Amino acid sequence: MxxxxxxxxxxxxxxxxxxxxxxxxxxxxxxxxxxxxxxxxxxxxxxxxxxxxxxxxxxxxxxxxxxxxxxxxxxxxxxxxxxxxxxxxxxxxxxxxxxxxxxxxxxxxxxxxxxxxxxxxxxxxxxxxxxxxxxxxxxxxxxxAEPCFATRSRPGRPPGRTRVLFAGRLSPEKGVYTLLAALHIDLIEQDADLTFTATTAGADKPQGRIIERLLGEHPAISVVGARRTPAAMAALMADHDIVVMPSNSQYWHETFGIVSIEAQHSGCWVIASNDGGLPETDCGGVLLVDPDNAEALAWGIRAAIASGPFPLAGRRRAGTMFTVAQxxxxxxxxxxxxxxxxxxxxxxxxxxxxxxxxxxxxxxxxxx
The missing domain is CATH 3.40.50.2000 (Glycogen Phosphorylase B;)
Known part of the structure; x- marks a missing residue:
């Protein structure tokens, strides 16, 4: 046992x-x-x-x-x-x-x-x-990443639209305030074809409840319920193009970042802080940016948009890395x-x- x-x-x-x-x-x-x-x-x-x-x-x-x-x-x-x-x-x-x-x-x-x-x-x-x-x-x-992330089919991408997901816990360590700041940078704020989504993961804690209310009041971001199973999270990621991980580096260093590999297995680009263990999560779809830097995060999102959809071959290759069997x-x-x-x-x-x-x-x- x-x-x-x-x-x-x-x-x-x-x-x-x-x-x-x-x-x-x-x-x-x-x-x-x-x-x-x-x-x-x-x-x-x-x-x-x-x-x-x-x-x-x-x-x-x-x-x-x-x-x-x-x-x-x-x-x-x-x-x-x-x-x-x-x-x-x-x-x-x-x-x-x-x-x-x-x-x-x-x-x-x-x-x-x-x-x-x-x-x-x-x-x-x-x-x-x-x-x-x-x-x-x-x-x-x-x-x-559980196997369902690599096998989940991706629905058709709306023409001209880019869907960005923040799937981390609603806590300062995960860089949610950096994301909020980035939403007001002209590179992002003036692009009507960008949509942002965050989940309520972590809203069961006092600080998470506060952050949930802040996100709910922001007109540029939609808040959806936390996904409780790998299959449900895989479905949510497959419905997005970019996953952001602006993890805080001032007093917290992400030791790895499981969301990053789940996202790449799902066919998403990942914009992540160049800090902690996040660089080790690169399966071919990670763009690293300066941590705690809203401007850098905004430019990372623009770089991912310019790259187009995450290539199918890249997704297949990503799905062979960081498997539960390994x-x-x-x-x-x-x-x-x-x-x-x-x-x-x-x-x-x-x-x-x-x-x-x-x-x-x-x-x-x-x-x-």
Missing amino acids: ISFVWSPGNPLPAGTGGSENYTVGQVRELTRRGISAQVVTVAVGRDDGRDGFPGVPFLSLPTLAEIGDLDGTVVFVNEPHQVPTRNPAFLILHNPPPIRERERAFAVAGTRVLALIATSRYAAALWASYLDVDVATIDVVYPF SVDTLLAVFTRPRAIPPATIVRRLEELVLAPSAEQPHSTRVW
Whole structure:
């Protein structure tokens, strides 16, 4: 059994972010292969989000300590909780390192004995520097787009119209304010053939509700409901030409950007901030622009429009990259290969060695 432990005290929401899609997608693919896998939630009972993921096995535990009773492989998602497990446990680092000191202490302490998995080379280097460990000790298992994104048919494009989608969470980290600023640049504002759409993903949080109201008041952007399944998101992306990812780089660095590969598999150009792990998502359809720069975002949109529709051959090629099968193959290889000794274990062994009794001074038994 492979158990993916979601953030304790929180349900797993459908249609809100990459770490959710990654976790559930891994479980789906593992179970398709006949490998037992499940999502584990803690302290939320059966109202833990399972209704949003039909067919995905869930296990609800009352307390964090009960994770220690799980058989098989335990994989913590995002949060490095210090729980003794029957077998060596892993941690998948979807988010960048925290910037506040109280959160830093939790992250450093919790990662001392866990095998670390990052979602991009950028994220691995970032966490290695943060934790002061060798980057080679952090494995990389890339996210993926579900198969439906590459196979969804695209409806006919309205003549002369360009449809732009913001599919990220409604939060400052995802660059939504940069998008709002770009809407008022003349390159965009004066083009009546441009349409913009955003989803309500993240509107379940207080800041998301505020941003949803801001977008709803803007005459140039339509707000549609969050898509709760990969198939529904694939249908929405296939109905657009460009997906924008103006991710914030001031205090948040996108560790990968699953929306980018989903969009390219769907046949969309992607305009993304040249920051974090986003450059690693390029399947042939990414245009990188300066982060936190509304003018650069506007010019990126114009460049994509000038390029015409994303080529069919490019979409087919994109669909062979970052697949769920490739991701799970890599994950299983990580589970089976010999693990590097965690730094905390090395330190503990050195301390034990220092505290060990000194050897007796050698003496001669020779009789004169």
